[in-house]
Amino acid sequence: MESVTDRELLQRAQNHEMLALAEIYDRWSPALYRYAMRLLGEADLAEECVAETFNRFLVALKQGSGPRDYLQAYLYRIAHNWITDHYRRNTPLTVPLDPGLQADAEAEPPRQVMQEIEHQQVRAALSYLTPDQRQVIMLKYVEQWDNEAIARTLGKPVGAIKALQHRALESLRQILLSGSAGSSDET
């Protein structure tokens, strides 16, 4: 999974080569930004998450406690921890689950607004999962990683990842579809 060049890059970063550090930033910050954006929904927060992730990476390098390999897994873990802390610091998002709650059925909201509401619903539902469940769901179904890469990121065996996926989907089903799944099935 991890290419040799990633490992070399990490070794050079451990020797504090600026070029290697710049390459690491260029390689991973766009994906980390998208990951943070998907979970946080705000550009400023996503930028903050990316900045803090790389800040912690630098501090870890300086202290000699940085990753020895699998840099991608390491960076995603830091970003995810930051997002989890952010969730903890802030009031949980609310889930406007019932689409029938629209004030005026005739006034069709713009497509973008609807899309944003849907995004918020999914994010809010994810915020109710445990941090591990949330990360598994994100990495598996949104980032589309394979189970081995997810296992490395969470530091758990693949079997445990599969079990987490199962439980996370079950929880999500209850949170997101408890009101509307039935009607979706029946129509």
Added chain:
Amino acid sequence: MKRKEMQADKILIDRLDLLRTVPGRDPQAAASGRENFLKQAEALGTSRSTHPEYRLAGLPRTSLFALTKKGGRPALNALVAIFLALVLVFGGTALTVYAAQDSLPSEALYPVKTLSEDALLSLTPSSQARLNLTLDFIDRRLAEISGLQSAGRPIPQKVVDRLQGELDQVLTLTAGMDNPAMAQSLDEISQRTHGQLRAMAILVNGNPGGPALVGIQALLKEQAQAVDLGKADPQWFRQKVHQLIPGGNGQQGNRSNKPLGNQNPTKTPETPGDQGHGHGHGSPEPTPGPGKGHGHGG
């Protein structure tokens, strides 16, 4: 039931798929994030790259890594070696001292680290070497603060006090130099301090509301202001340092309660560029840090 669950999962996965679409990243924010990261990397560690892009003329060549890692500053390494040799000669445990170099303030070996620093300083005869050493120790303090912060541990007052003592010592040592040496040192200190301020800004941004961090940032801002004032008026700088920081001569100073960076030179600068260097004596207003905003965006 199983089939129904599978259908539900399909709906769920489709809904999760919605999250895949995210608005594009603002290129300016992305560029600024990259720049901050590189500045922080530069401020926190010595780059060994030979690429000209990273020979940042205007940026400090601080050496946190050099202090703790192999291949660091040769002069400092030599001093550490001498110190270790002396410790060995006198029957101490060099390994303990070596191991202590990476310790954080809340750890058992930290007093060994600070003692070894004090010993190194007292073994260093030239002012210039002491100044360089003290600048490196300031980097160390900031690295410790950053380490404590990322570990979620509180910042002990003794670390802040030691940092303040070291900042004062830098000013005292500089004030004791002749004019050409002082000008050169002030340039070096200015570069290092601005790099440290950038690193602190990132730390503060990541931990808004942390009073200790804000206090440390204020100390560094003060230092930067004092140095800038010194560059503008060396004579005034010398006088003020001797007035405000008692116990100079290389001993760690004990700054009086009036910050040097907030003092105006007795000879008020008249050029527009000099305006805004601090406030007059006794001004009750907080220091806005004229011209030195670090834009804690985000």
